[in-house]
Amino acid sequence: MGLTPGTNVVVVKSAPFHGPIEISVRGSRLAIGRGMAERILVSVEK
Amino acid sequence: MKKDKIVIGLAGNANVGKSVIFNHLTGLHQHIGNWPGKTVEKAEGTLHFKGHTIDVVDLPGIYSLSTFSIEELISREYIAVENPDLVINVVDASVLERNLFFTLQLVELETPIVIALNQMDMAKKKGIKIDQEKMEKILGVPVVPTVATSRAGIYELMQTSVDVVEKSVGKPTKIRYGEELETRIQKLSEIVSKLQLPYPARWAAIKLLEEDEQIEGRIRQLDPKIVSAARKLAKEIERIHGHSCSTVITSERYEIAGRIAREVQEIVPPTKLPMRERLHALTTDRILGYPVMVGVILSVFFGIFSFGDYTSQLLGTVFENFYSVYESVFGTGILATLIWGGIIEGLIAGITIALPYLIPFYLMLYFLEDSGYLSRIAFLMDNLMHKIGLHGKAFIPAMLGFGCNVPACLGCRIMETERERLLATFVVTLVPCAATSVIILGLVGAYVGFEWALLLYVIDLLIIFVLGRIAFKVLPGESTGLIMEMHDYRTPHLKTVVKQTWFRLKEFVIMAFPLIIAGSFIIKLIDILGFLEPIADVLSPVTVVWLGLPAITGITLIFGVLRKELTLLMLATLFETADFATVVGFGSVQMIVFTLVAMLYIPCVATIAALVKEQGWRRALFITVFEIAFAIFVGGIAYRILMLTGM
Numbered sequence: 146m147g148l149t150p151g152t153n154v155v156v157v158k159s160a161p162f163h164g165p166i167e168i169s170v171r172g173s174r175l176a177i178g179r180g181m182a183e184r185i186l187v188s189v190e191k
Numbered sequence: 192m193k194k195d196k197i198v199i200g201l202a203g204n205a206n207v208g209k210s211v212i213f214n215h216l217t218g219l220h221q222h223i224g225n226w227p228g229k230t231v232e233k234a235e236g237t238l239h240f241k242g243h244t245i246d247v248v249d250l251p252g253i254y255s256l257s258t259f260s261i262e263e264l265i266s267r268e269y270i271a272v273e274n275p276d277l278v279i280n281v282v283d284a285s286v287l288e289r290n291l292f293f294t295l296q297l298v299e300l301e302t303p304i305v306i307a308l309n310q311m312d313m314a315k316k317k318g319i320k321i322d323q324e325k326m327e328k329i330l331g332v333p334v335v336p337t338v339a340t341s342r343a344g345i346y347e348l349m350q351t352s353v354d355v356v357e358k359s360v361g362k363p364t365k366i367r368y369g370e371e372l373e374t375r376i377q378k379l380s381e382i383v384s385k386l387q388l389p390y391p392a393r394w395a396a397i398k399l400l401e402e403d404e405q406i407e408g409r410i411r412q413l414d415p416k417i418v419s420a421a422r423k424l425a426k427e428i429e430r431i432h433g434h435s436c437s438t439v440i441t442s443e444r445y446e447i448a449g450r451i452a453r454e455v456q457e458i459v460p461p462t463k464l465p466m467r468e469r470l471h472a473l474t475t476d477r478i479l480g481y482p483v484m485v486g487v488i489l490s491v492f493f494g495i496f497s498f499g500d501y502t503s504q505l506l507g508t509v510f511e512n513f514y515s516v517y518e519s520v521f522g523t524g525i526l527a528t529l530i531w532g533g534i535i536e537g538l539i540a541g542i543t544i545a546l547p548y549l550i551p552f553y554l555m556l557y558f559l560e561d562s563g564y565l566s567r568i569a570f571l572m573d574n575l576m577h578k579i580g581l582h583g584k585a586f587i588p589a590m591l592g593f594g595c596n597v598p599a600c601l602g603c604r605i606m607e608t609e610r611e612r613l614l615a616t617f618v619v620t621l622v623p624c625a626a627t628s629v630i631i632l633g634l635v636g637a638y639v640g641f642e643w644a645l646l647l648y649v650i651d652l653l654i655i656f657v658l659g660r661i662a663f664k665v666l667p668g669e670s671t672g673l674i675m676e677m678h679d680y681r682t683p684h685l686k687t688v689v690k691q692t693w694f695r696l697k698e699f700v701i702m703a704f705p706l707i708i709a710g711s712f713i714i715k716l717i718d719i720l721g722f723l724e725p726i727a728d729v730l731s732p733v734t735v736v737w738l739g740l741p742a743i744t745g746i747t748l749i750f751g752v753l754r755k756e757l758t759l760l761m762l763a764t765l766f767e768t769a770d771f772a773t774v775v776g777f778g779s780v781q782m783i784v785f786t787l788v789a790m791l792y793i794p795c796v797a798t799i800a801a802l803v804k805e806q807g808w809r810r811a812l813f814i815t816v817f818e819i820a821f822a823i824f825v826g827g828i829a830y831r832i833l834m835l836t837g838m
Binding site for chain 1: 286287288289434438441442445449452471475477478480566569570571573574575577582583672673674675676677678679
C-alpha cells in the first residue's frame, strides 16, 4: 500500500479505544489497524 | 490492420471509477460470473464501436500485482496468459502517485496500454493540474482524460483504444531500476528468456527477484537451477540495501511512480478547507463520529423498514386477492393446494423478501459504499470487531444482518481472505434478522415482558461474540489487520448504484428462488400427505422432553425454515388463538425457550441459499447443522435454568 522504507507518513488521527489510526501517505489516506500500525517503525521529522 | 473482434481488459486500483467506465462502455450487455475456480466475480460485456465488436473484461480492482490476494493473481494471469489486445488502465488523477505504482506493474507485463486519467474533476477540485502530454511521453502510452461520472472522455477513450489496437502501438517504455537491481534483472531475464513462458522474460525475472511464490513454482518445474540462481541474486541485493529484495524493488517502483507524479503534476491546494474534508473529519471524529454513525445506521434501517413494511403489506393484499381468484378457479383439491401452498407460496415468500427489503437495502448499501462512508464506519468499528478475529470491514455485513441475513451473507465478500469471509459469514447468520425480531418482540416482548426480550438480544450478542471467538481460534490461519484506503468523499454515481442493485437482485432471484420454492414444495407435500403430525411425534423427544415445549411446536419450527416469522404465525394457527397467554402448557418459560430456539436454530431457506452461493454446499450444510444442534442445546439448558428459578 505504499508503505515502503523511507516513506514519509503523517499520522492524522487515531480512533478511540485503541482503534485504528488514520495516516496520510503518498497523497492518499489510509486506515491501519493498531496491531499493524505498531509494526511500522518511524522516526520523527520536524 | 483491421480487427473485427477486440478484447480489452479494464484494470485499475479499487475505487477509481472503473465500474462506472465499465457500465458506460457495456450498458446492460453484461455477463457476471466467477473466475474459473474462484469466488471472485468476473464481469464481461460487449460493445460495438465503429464496426468493431469489443469485448470488455472488468478485472478485479487491486493495489499491486504481487500475489497478495486472489484478485491480483487473477488480473495478472489474465493479462499475461489470455493476452488481451489492450488493457485500459483506469487511473485516479486525484491520487496519481499511488495509481501510477500499479500502472508501472502493468507496463512491466509489456501489454499495450491506454491510460484513462479519470476523476479529472476531483483532481481539479484538489488543485491538481496534470501535464497529459508529458505523461504520455514518459510512459510511452496514450493518456485520455476522463470524468466517468459525467461520461466525459469515454468516446475519446474508445477511439484511442481502437487506434492503438489497429496500429499495434502503445507498447510502453521500459522502466529502469537502480543500477544494482538493473544489472541483476538483465542477467536473470537473459536466462529466463530461454524458457517457454507465457510471461515476458523481464517481468518473470523481476518476479523471481521478488520471490513471488507462484512464478517461482512455475519456473522450478522447468529448471530449478534458475530459481536458486535468482535467490542468490536477491540475497546480494539484500546485503547491499539491508532490506529484502522484494522490499527494495517495491520501494524503487514507488520511487519511480513518485518521480513521474511530481514531474507531470502541479498542485496548488485550495485555501479553504473543502466540504468533503470537513465531512471526513466529522465522520471519523473520536467522539462525534459515533453518534453520527448511529444516526446514519438508524435512519437507513428506519427507511428500509418503513418502505419494506408498507410494500410487503401492499403485496400481501394483492396476493390475498389473487388467492381468492385462484381458489374460485382451481378449487381446493389436493393438486390445487399443493401448487398454491408449495410453489406459489414459495414464490410469494421470495418476492416479499426480495422486493420490499432487498431493493432499498442494496440501493442504500451501494450509495453509502460509493460515497465513501462505509470505509469510515469500518474505521470506527475496527477495534470491536477485532475481538472476534475480524476487522472493521466485517461490521458492515454484521450490521446488515439485523435487517436480513441474505444480503449480509453476500456482503461478506468485502473481506480479504477466504478465512475471514467464512468467519464473517458464520457470525452474520447468527445475527437476529428482522423476522427474528418479530418473534422476539411479538412473543416474549408482548407476553413475558420487554426486559426479557431485551435479555434475549443481549444473549444473542453474547453468543455471537463467544462463537465468533471460538471459530476464530479453531479456524486455521492468521487474522489480518485492517488496512484500507479511505478515498475522498464524493457524490455517488446514481446510475452505477442502480445498476449494481439490479445485478445483485437478479443474482439473488436466480440463486435463491428455486431453493425457496423447492423448500416450500417439500414442506407442503409433507403436510398434504399427513406426515406433519408423525414428524412432530418423532421430534417430541427433542421438543417435549429436552426443550419442555408442546409437541405441536415441532411443526412450526419446520415451517420456520421458510421464513422465521412463520413460526409465530403457525403457532397462532395451530393453537387456534392469537392470544398466547390463554394457551395451557405454553407459559413464560416455554415462550422464552421457543423464541431462543427459533432465534438460533437455522438460517432461513433464503439465507441457506445465499450460504450455498457464497461458501458452497459443504460449508452451508455444516453451518446449518451446527446451528440447529446448537439452538437445541442452548434451548434445553435455558429450559432447565428457567425451571430452577421457579418461573
